[in-house]
Structure formats: structure tokens, C-alpha cells
Amino acid sequence: MSGGRTPSQTVGPFFSIGMSWDAGPFVVPEGTDGAFWIRGAMSDGAGRPVPDGVVEIWQRGPDGRFPAIPGGFRGFGRSSTDERGGFEFHTVKPGAVDGAPYLDVAVFARGLLNHLFTRIYFADEQAANASDPVLAAIGDEAARRSLMAEPTRDGYRFDIRLQGEHETAFFAI
């Protein structure tokens, strides 16, 4: 018998023993049509890098569907942060359903007793972003902007600021 939901605890500083995964950052293999890199850095309330965080993404495929069976398009990526707080994912842009294309994001780190949920939207999808119900529910313009990945030479840039000025908008699910 079980009595109620199991609470969260921090991932701690040594999660790489159990969670590091060489293929983790590759939502799609290298050479996939239309693939790009999303790179960013995680920082704390003092603006310092978070070198012991882990970021996960979950996304629809280009056809707008979430993968339903193992094998093929995985839809999932996991990247530990490096000493500069850096993380990266190799992926494709998801198809949009009822709004803008986005990636679901979960953020874990020592010092986070619960993980954080957010989303990555794409700054070059202005029309779709304007029609997105989740973005519309965020009143604050700076908070909306914190969810926008900006185009770069080989993909997009998306930083995660856990605390302070320019703090990333995190979601209560």
C-alpha cells in the first residue's frame, strides 16, 4: 500500500554517476535534415555559472507529434552543464499544435529541492508566438522574453537564469 505522492529531493552534486549519458544531448543524430544546436548556460543569482546542473528537454517531432514508442525519433534530450554552466542539444524544430513550436524543459541542480519546468520558444517564430496560449498567459514581457531562444550561427541560444534580474520564467505545473 502506498500513501500519497512521493516528494522531490535535490539531484545533488553527483548525479552524473547515474544520469550522464553520452547520447543524451542528441535528440536527433548528427546528419539529420534540418537539425541544429541549442546551446546555453545556466547561472545562479550571483550571475555565476552552475557547473553541476542537468537540463532535459521533451518535444514533438516536426510532424507535431510526441514520439510514442522507443526507437526512431526520441523527442528527449539530456545535457549536464560543464564548468561554465554550458549545456547543449542537437535537435530539430518541433511542429506546432495550437500555438507556437516549443520544447518542454526540466532543470535540475544541487540546491534545487524540486526541479524547475520551463519552455524554450523560438524568437524567429514571431507570428506563431503571438498566438501561443501559454505565452499569452504570461503577463510580464521580460518573463516572456526569457523563454525565447535567439538564432545563432548553428542554431539557437537559450540561457537559464535560476534567480535574480532576467530570471527565467518557471512554470507551476
Next chain:
Amino acid sequence: MTAERPEAVDPPYDYPAYRSTVLRAPSRPLVPISGAIDDLTGPMFGDDRVQGGDDDLTAGHAGEPQGQRIIVHGQLLDGDGRPVPGALVEVWQANAGGRYLHDNDRHPSPLDPNFTGAGRCLTDGEGRYRFTTIKPGSYPWGNHDNAWRPAHIHFSVFGRAFTQRLVTQMYFPDDPLFDHDPIFNSIPDERVRQRLVSRFDLDATVPEWALGFSWDIVLRGGRATPVEEPPT
């Protein structure tokens, strides 16, 4: 202003007794978007992540690890009490002396050449998982004067939906360090806290070989909307 708790079950983000929260807890309220979330699925894993033998942390080395051999098993359930089959469960832990196989672990206790401390499995058709491992040791962690973590195994669990994602820690019964650990005590409700403590399970004990511990994991609601728990 500090971030709201997702639910009363979980610890707060801002919990200064655990010093690492001070600069990492969000300072703004979480944005409530549960009504707009339609992501009722989550990643499915297979042999891209789990291979035979990954559920035995005592295997895969030249010899047997030091320490008390144990079986840790339980059932993964969603908030409606339904078993979650085929879910990825990842675990990691310190060795019997309380030392992690990690460059940043400076605890002056020896590494064990026969223990890495990582395991994985997929839950079976009834949502059950089972690991063979050794009981991890307690270790000092510098959070405050003479701070020691109660013995624990880290668990990372995927449910049916990405919104059910859970990372937590499983503890062992009657640990004398419970009262002194801010991570354990960050969960405000004492009864909820006890959900992280495994139960000694004589039935799971393998005679002449390993002690058994049982620990079920309950995820947030599995249906269209996450279920808020009624106060108990």
C-alpha cells in the same frame, strides 16, 4: 518574494538551512500554466538506455563490492494508484564507506574498485522495479558544522507524462541522522517526509545473501490534469 511550492508535498525552493538553495532558488513566483499544459506524454526508453544487468550494482567489476548486500524493490504508481509499466528508473549512490565515484567528492573514505554506484531498469508490466546493490554509507557534506547526510539512494523516475518527472532520494529506516539533515527536513510535513523512508522487507530478503528493502514511488496525477492532494 519566493517561489510558490508546486504542491504541499514538495519542499520549498528557498530553504536556507540547505545553503545551496540560497542563490539557486527562483525569486519570482512560478507562472501557473497547468490549464494550458496538454503534454500528456513523456519519453519512452528501451535498450538505448537500459541493458541486461544494469539493475545489479554489485556486478560488472572484477570482484564483489564491500558492504551490506541489499535488494531494493518497489512499485511505481501514478496519482490515481495505477501502476506505471515500462518506465525508466535510474539510481546512483555512494559506496559502503559513504564515498561517491566522482571527482568532486573529497570525503577521505576509500573508493571501492568493485563499485561504481549507478543502476538502471525499466519497470515491469506491474510497474515494479528491483535493484541489487549495497547499503550506502553516510557522509559529511560541509553544509554546516558537522553535517552528515543520512544514508540514501538517489532515484530518477519517468512517468507517462513529462510533467510526472521525479528526482528524489530513498532513505533507510531508523537513520539517526534524519533529525539533523536539512534536505530530508525540507519537506514540511513529517508524514510526507516518511514516504521517502524505505521499509525493511523480510520477504524480499534473500536468505544467506542479501537484506531486502521495499519502497513504492507515487507520481503526480496521471490523467488530464495533475491532481492536488486533499489534506490528510
